Amino acid sequence: MPDLIIxxxxxxxxxxxxxxxxxxxxxxxxxxxxxxxxxxxxxxxVGMLTGLTQPTSGQITLGDLTPETLAYRQQIGVVFQYGVLxxxxxxxxxxxxxxxxYPNVQQSWLDRIIHDLGLTSLLDQRYGTLSGGQxxxxxxxxxxxxxxxxxxxxxxxxxLDIQTRTVIWQVIHQLRKExxxxxxxxxxxxxxxxxxxxxxxxxxxxVIAADSVAQLKHEYAQVEMxxxxxxxxxxxxxxxxxxxxxxxxxxxxxxxxxxxxxSIDTLVKYRKLISQFDSHEGDMNTIFLALTGKEIR
Amino acid sequence: MxxxxxxxxxxxxxxxxxxxxxxxxxxxxxxxxxxxxxMNMASSLTFSGKSAVLDPWVISGTLTVTAVTTTLNAxxxxxxxxxxxxxxxxxxxxxxxxxLQTAYLVSAFIIGWLMQLxxxxxxxxxxxxxxGLSIPWELTPQLIGIAGFSSLVWTAxxxxxLSFVKRVDTLGKLGTIVGTAAGFxxxxxxxxxxVPSSAQTLMKLTPAPYDAAIYRQLLMKTALTDKFxxxxxxxxxxxxxxxxxxxxxESVLSLNDVYGVMIAFLIGFVIVALLLMRRSxxxxxxxx
Ligand SMILES: Nc1ncnc2c1ncn2[C@@H]1O[C@H](COP(=O)(O)OP(=O)(O)OP(=O)(O)O)[C@@H](O)[C@H]1O
Ligand SMILES: [Mg+2]
Numbered sequence: 314m315p316d317l318i319i320x321x322x323x324x325x326x327x328x329x330x331x332x333x334x335x336x337x338x339x340x341x342x343x344x345x346x347x348x349x350x351x352x353x354x355x356x357x358x359v360g361m362l363t364g365l366t367q368p369t370s371g372q373i374t375l376g377d378l379t380p381e382t383l384a385y386r387q388q389i390g391v392v393f394q395y396g397v398l399x400x401x402x403x404x405x406x407x408x409x410x411x412x413x414x415y416p417n418v419q420q421s422w423l424d425r426i427i428h429d430l431g432l433t434s435l436l437d438q439r440y441g442t443l444s445g446g447q448x449x450x451x452x453x454x455x456x457x458x459x460x461x462x463x464x465x466x467x468x469x470x471x472x473l474d475i476q477t478r479t480v481i482w483q484v485i486h487q488l489r490k491e492x493x494x495x496x497x498x499x500x501x502x503x504x505x506x507x508x509x510x511x512x513x514x515x516x517x518x519x520v521i522a523a524d525s526v527a528q529l530k531h532e533y534a535q536v537e538m539x540x541x542x543x544x545x546x547x548x549x550x551x552x553x554x555x556x557x558x559x560x561x562x563x564x565x566x567x568x569x570x571x572x573x574x575x576s577i578d579t580l581v582k583y584r585k586l587i588s589q590f591d592s593h594e595g596d597m598n599t600i601f602l603a604l605t606g607k608e609i610r
Numbered sequence: 611m612x613x614x615x616x617x618x619x620x621x622x623x624x625x626x627x628x629x630x631x632x633x634x635x636x637x638x639x640x641x642x643x644x645x646x647x648x649m650n651m652a653s654s655l656t657f658s659g660k661s662a663v664l665d666p667w668v669i670s671g672t673l674t675v676t677a678v679t680t681t682l683n684a685x686x687x688x689x690x691x692x693x694x695x696x697x698x699x700x701x702x703x704x705x706x707x708x709x710l711q712t713a714y715l716v717s718a719f720i721i722g723w724l725m726q727l728x729x730x731x732x733x734x735x736x737x738x739x740x741x742g743l744s745i746p747w748e749l750t751p752q753l754i755g756i757a758g759f760s761s762l763v764w765t766a767x768x769x770x771x772l773s774f775v776k777r778v779d780t781l782g783k784l785g786t787i788v789g790t791a792a793g794f795x796x797x798x799x800x801x802x803x804x805v806p807s808s809a810q811t812l813m814k815l816t817p818a819p820y821d822a823a824i825y826r827q828l829l830m831k832t833a834l835t836d837k838f839x840x841x842x843x844x845x846x847x848x849x850x851x852x853x854x855x856x857x858x859x860e861s862v863l864s865l866n867d868v869y870g871v872m873i874a875f876l877i878g879f880v881i882v883a884l885l886l887m888r889r890s891x892x893x894x895x896x897x898x
Contacts (some may be wrong), residue, residue: 365698386702397699401621413613414703455699 314341314388314462314495315376317362322371324357324518331357333518335371339495339511341462344486346506347499348601349515355499356394357518359467362497363391375463387415390461394468396448400441404432404451407440408458415459426454429484446477453481457488463495464488470502482508503601516605533600535569536576541589542566548586552579569595611705611713618717622684632683635789636676636729639798643668647799661741662833667853669733670825671798674818676729677760678792679785681722682768686781688714693778711887715765722761727754752828760821763872766879767817773886796822803852817875819854820868826855827865 322335332354339345347355360366362373364380378385398407408427412418427433430450435443440451449469456464464485470478482505489496498505506512507526514522514529522529541564542548548566552559557579559568570576576592595603622628648668652660688711691697700710730753737743771788775781793799795818802810802819813819834855838846850856857863863871 363698363702365701383704383706387704389702391699391702393695393699395695397695399617399621399696401625402617406617406620410613410617411699411703414700414705416704459703 314493316340317463317495318372318374319362320372320374322358322361322373323369324354324361324366325369331518332361332368335518335520337513337520337523339497341495342489342493343495343510344489344508345495345497346509346512347497347515348501348503348506348512349499350501350605353515354518355515356467358515359391359394359465359497359499362465363389387459388461389463389465390456390459392449392452392456392464392466392469394471396440396452398440398448398451398455401439403437403439404443405436407451408455411455412458418458422460423458426457426484426488429487430454431480446473449473449477450481453485460492461494462492463497465497467499468501469498470500470505478505514601514604521604522600529600530594533595533603535571535595535599535603536573536592537569537595537599538567538576538579539591540566540568540583540587542586543588544586548583551583551586569599611709614700614705614710614713615717615720618684618687618714619720621687622717622721628683631785632680633676633725633729635679635792636672639675639793640668640672640733642799643672651801657837659837661737661743663830663837665737665741665743666829666833667826667855668798669730669737670829671793671796671822671854672733673726673730673757673825674760674796674822675789675792675798676726677722677757677764677821678767678796678818679789680725681718681761681764682771682785682788684718684721685714685765685768685772686778686785687717689772689775689781690778692776715769718768719761719765722764723758726757726761730757746829746832749828756824756828759869759872760824763817763821763876763879766876766883769883770879770886773883792818795819797854798822801852802854802857814857814859817872819857820871820875823854823857823868824865824872826853830855 317337317339319335319337319339322332323330324332335358347358349355357366361368362380364382364386373380375385375388378388380386399410402410408423412423427436430453432447432450432454435447435451440448443451453466453469456466466485469481473481485496488494498509500506509526511525512523512529513520522533524532540548545561545564545566549559549561552566552568557568557570559566568579570579573594580587580590622632648664651664655663657663688697691700697710701707705713734743734745738745771784772781775784795813795816797805797813797819802813805813834846834850838849847856847862851858851862857868
């Protein structure tokens with residue numbers, strides 16, 4: 314599959330800018346995460362990637378295909394944020410119907426994904442009566458019917474327990490390998506983004522950071538230190554005089570420093586004032602905080 | 611596309627409440643007639659064996675109402691699917707937007723057709739039992755044909771109505787209004803002659819009285835020939851125009867004229883609906 318290229322993609326609703334001049338080049342067979350808080354513009358971007366929403370301006374191209382074409386849509390599978398199958402029909406009826414609406418879907422393939430996602434015992438239950446996690450599994454199997462080259466998942470694991478999430482991701486990663494499928498995931502779960510090859514951090518419809526998780530950590534994650542002291546006030550004043558944004562929290566001094574070396578220097582310099590300390594590297598949450606000034610979760 | 615049409619039929623016929631509400635308007639006119647209107651109307655007629663005339667008369671009107679409400683109800687699935695995002699999902703398949711739209715229309719058409727036939731059977735069965743009405747089996751092919759034609763026109767009408775509807779919420783209200791109005795426009799509650807002439811004109815601006823007239827001319831033919839055999843010239847015609855068997859513009863319309871009017875309505879609805887539909891693709895994603 315050629316690269317998926319998004320250029321200057323913009324979507325405005327009346328006066329509200331939901332997606333603002335987005336640029337991305339997504340190579341085949343990669344696992345990409347869009348990380349962003351509520352209202353960041355993730356679903357709107359997904360809508361445009363599926364060809365269901367018209368961009369206000371900008372283009373999306375997959376080789377020489379654009380999202381309005383049937384050929385483009387044949388290449389992709391989507392798990393929408395909200396379940397969209399027929400509530401009154403059974404899982405089997407739903408999947409069979411969708412399968413019949415694609416050219417030559419093999420029964421063996423259908424059986425395979427049904428089995429992999431553990432849906433065998435749910436086949437004759439009505440979709441509307443399934444639990445949230447069961448629905449999600451059905452949604453994913455539906456998205457896989459046409460062996461997509463590009464799978465787009467809009468917050469697939471919101472409200473799911475760990476086991477279900479694990480199963481889902483095992484299946485998706487397995488299928489990704491087999492089908493050489495690109496996966497685009499939107500999420501506000503940091504753990505999920507951590508597995509991605511590449512993360513786009515999105516806020517207010519704009520990409521505010523784009524890199525591999527390791528690189529993002531390297532660049533934005535600072536070292537968070539917590540220091541215990543017999544005289545915390547003195548320590549705080551000293552640190553502040555040195556230019557650190559240190560804070561006092563319940564007799565403990567907290568501060569962030571750019572890297573591990575600086576943290577050692579700090580510890581050495583004030584060793585007499587420190588009785589205990591804790592220090593760890595920031596996770597995606599701190600990255601996010603550093604980038605947007607907002608807590609995620 | 612067949613799979614998708616089958617799905618629409620399945621959703622319609624497996625939902626009991628859906629089925630019931632789609633024919634509620636028709637049931638109301640039918641029940642009103644049985645318990646109340648029939649006696650009223652019969653008292654104004656002079657000949658004997660009134661049921662033979664009045665029963666097919668109400669069947670005709672009720673079938674028209676059935677056509678209106680069932681096609682609208684069936685086509686509503688389109689709005690429903692749009693709002694829930696299901697349409698968006700179907701758009702990801704190999705079917706193009708216009709094919710899905712066509713499939714919704716075909717489904718509504720089939721549903722309207724079948725439901726009219728079902729209602730015809732139920733009503734004839736009832737009257738055969740209660741009034742001893744003889745069932746005109748020989749008219750079956752024509753009845754099937756008219757039901758199909760009427761379903762076609764009303765499907766186009768529903769498409770036009772639904773072009774204005776974006777939310778399922780509005781849909782319920784629209785259904786109620788159309789369901790109630792249909793009985794009046796088809797002239798089932800009261801014969802067309804008994805309403806003020808301005809109201810008559812209003813009725814004639816919809817396909818409802820024409821559709822009912824086509825049914826009446828078929829289903830009441832034998833009974834009327836029978837009753838007015840040897841009656842004074844013009845008496846039969848007077849009765850027929852009073853009860854909406856024949857409709858008058860300047861002069862009395864022939865059956866071909868009535869079909870012509872219906873076809874004109876059909877074309878008109880389709881054209882306007884198509885003009886309105888040009889923007890509807892954009893609204894597919896009410897919710898993503
Ligand atoms: N149809 C619409 N009309 C008006 N505004 C819209 C519409 N759809 C989305 N928006 C606005 O665009 C912004 C982006 O919405 P979007 O659904 O893309 O966010 P999101 O990143 O998917 O959020 P979440 O994590 O809550 O799903 C929001 O502020 C939303 O209110
Ligand atoms: Mg969203």
